[in-house]
Amino acid sequence: MTRIVSKKLRDxxxxxxxTLRLPGCRFNPEYTVLCHLPVGMKGMSMKSPDLFAAFGCDHCHGVIDGRIKGEYDHSDLLRALAETQMKWVQMGLLTVKGVA
Structure with missing residues (x-):
């Protein structure tokens, strides 16, 4: 597995x-961090690549990581990933070759 760590993406x-917006979400940008999604590449002291992450408040991040009791569906993660990656495209942090 290629390790993708990007200070720019994290920042x-x-x-x-x-973008997760799970039940109990703070809806407050002051608490938003980059949340690594559980896509089968995580483990004890191992995070998925920064590319497989979403913007999440501390509550939603805690639910995804299992520190806070809550539920989510994989469609929540896919929606949040898509929204986050589109934001990165708008910010110029993610580009696709051959797309004008």
Whole structure:
């Protein structure tokens, strides 16, 4: 597995709206961080690549990581990932070759 760690992607979450929006979400950009999604590449002291992450408040992040009791559906993660990656495209942090 290629390890993708990007300070720019991690820092890009600062001040953003939570894209996870799980029940109990704070809806407050002051608490948003980059949340690594459980996509089968996580483990004890191992995070998925920064590319597989979403903007999330501390509550939603806790639910995803299992520190806070709550439920989510995989469609929540896919929606949040898509919204986050589109934000990265708008910010110029994620580009696709051959797309004008």
């Amino acid at each position: 890009s979450a600062r001040g953003q709206d939570c």
